[in-house]
Amino acid sequence: MRSKSAEDWFVDSVNYVLLAIVFLATFYPFWYLLVVSFNEGMDTALGGIYVWPRRFTLENYSTFLGDPKWIKAFGVSVARTAVGAGLGLFVTSLVAYGLAAKQLVLQRFYYILFIIGMYVSGGLIPYYVILRQLHLLNTFYVYVIPTMLNLFFLIIAVSFFRELPPEMEESAKMDGASEWTVFVRIVLPVSKPLLATMALFLGVGQWNSWLDSAYFVQSDNLRTLTFRMIEIINQGNVPLAGPSGDIASKVAQVTPFSLQVTAMVIAVVPIVCVYPFLQKYFVQGATIGAVKG
């Protein structure tokens, strides 16, 4: 082990300090949300809260949980995440499995068609007209049907299935297993890394999505958590807005601001709980995706 030179010391110290700053700049905003969500709203408004709640309370959360509007929005978000990710996972891997079949007639043609589909788009308005024609507007289906096939993951899944040892499928078919049984009982169970990565990204995409809730539905029963957040953030953002009525004045200690922050915490917590565990999978996935372009 050779001793550190002066340059080593210098580079190391600057590096560690800068990285610590990056860490804080990323971590602190989330920490601050958590702190404010556990602090009395009126007290937060006085300022001076940075690292720990001053007047601890659960009232922000109980207000959130007591408001049918927020509960409904939370439920819609959970439902679209579960159904949307499940359907997307199933359809995408099913189509990919078909496309990966050996000696598939027209395979090359299909493959090119999917690649083209990935890059062309008619734009927002024609898309809207199609959704309207299919009577998907203002229904729950508009959240989960258009996302049921993910072309990016389709391409990844095809190359994954092609790498599977063919003997596995062949021996199962010799034993009389149908194509469907092979897919569900043999292919899917050995594809867990792929499925976990897909589930993470499809689920996160559903959970975070807001545009479809804002423009493809009008019914109050179908609004998502993200949509309600935009609503409340915009309310607080307009300097001269009057009292927001329904939410703000119910509980004196809860302000629109503290409620907004609480909603943000609730939107972030599921993601924080899931992504570190899937880290090793998506690090692989991201690298493959980018390398294959």
Place this chain on the structure above:
Amino acid sequence: MNAETGRAARTAVFSSNSTASRSFWQRLKRQKYPQLFVWIGIVYLGVFHFLPLFGILMAFKDYSVTDGIGGIFTAPWVGFRYFEEFYHDYQFGNIVRNTLALSLLKLVFTFPMPILFALMLNEVKLRWFKRTVQTVSYLPHFISWVVVYGLVVVFLSGESGMVNHVLMSLGIIREPIGFLTSPNNFWGLAVGSAIWKEMGWWTIIFLAALSGIDPAQYEAAQIDGAGRLSRIWHITLPGIKGTIVVVLILALGSLLGGGLVGSNFEQAFLLGNPLTADKSEILQTYAFRMGLAQGRYSFATAIDLMQSVISIALILGSNYVAKKTTKTGLF
């Protein structure tokens, strides 16, 4: 490519006596399930990706949404009327400038950041420190732009925002900075929030490239007396040059969408507001407002189409330049 042909050759050998001798229809019948699975995808593709392409015709027609899909074909032609109308729109100059400026600024300022961050992490010997910083750094990639918008409001809004509060109480500024309300701050806000959200994510690919560099090179350089910075400059950076070029081409390909970090639309839509519209209105948001909010479908489609045309020109252009200069291109 090699793997591809190798696999094809292998399967051909495997099946030369059974499958290849069967007729086309027998083959098709035998693989009816895989075909069925693929066709589920083809139907989806047709409805959600190819059918909307016909909708582009709307840009040249007088279309009303009550006409349904058939109306796309039967509505009367109006030629380039809507393009002309947009060209004479008083906001036209601003919108095109904002679209290009936002895209270019984001490319220039966000592209180097993950490379720098990867180089910095690569120098860290403490494994737990490296791992913690990295894991936290890509959390923002997974959260919604809506939450980022909320954070921007919490930290940067005029009077109640923490940053203004702290700066004022330290006496650094007298008046709160209008991060969200002053048009001149919008581009900076967009670039900054994009870096915050996506830097950690794109670091993953550069770190993967860094791990492929042969450690023997560093040892040799060390024996030759090269210091830390000179090793980074002469070994590390050249070692990931290929990856940098590939990622740069990817970024150029989606320039108008916001490059690597994407999200031009989300940023302009959520972080922009009527006060900053001079600098925050871009082609996508304008098309969106005209189309879905005001119901001017043909006009909005024309604006969308202009964006696509500029995009394609930029992709072809950057691919051409990349091929000329680095011999690496997308197609």
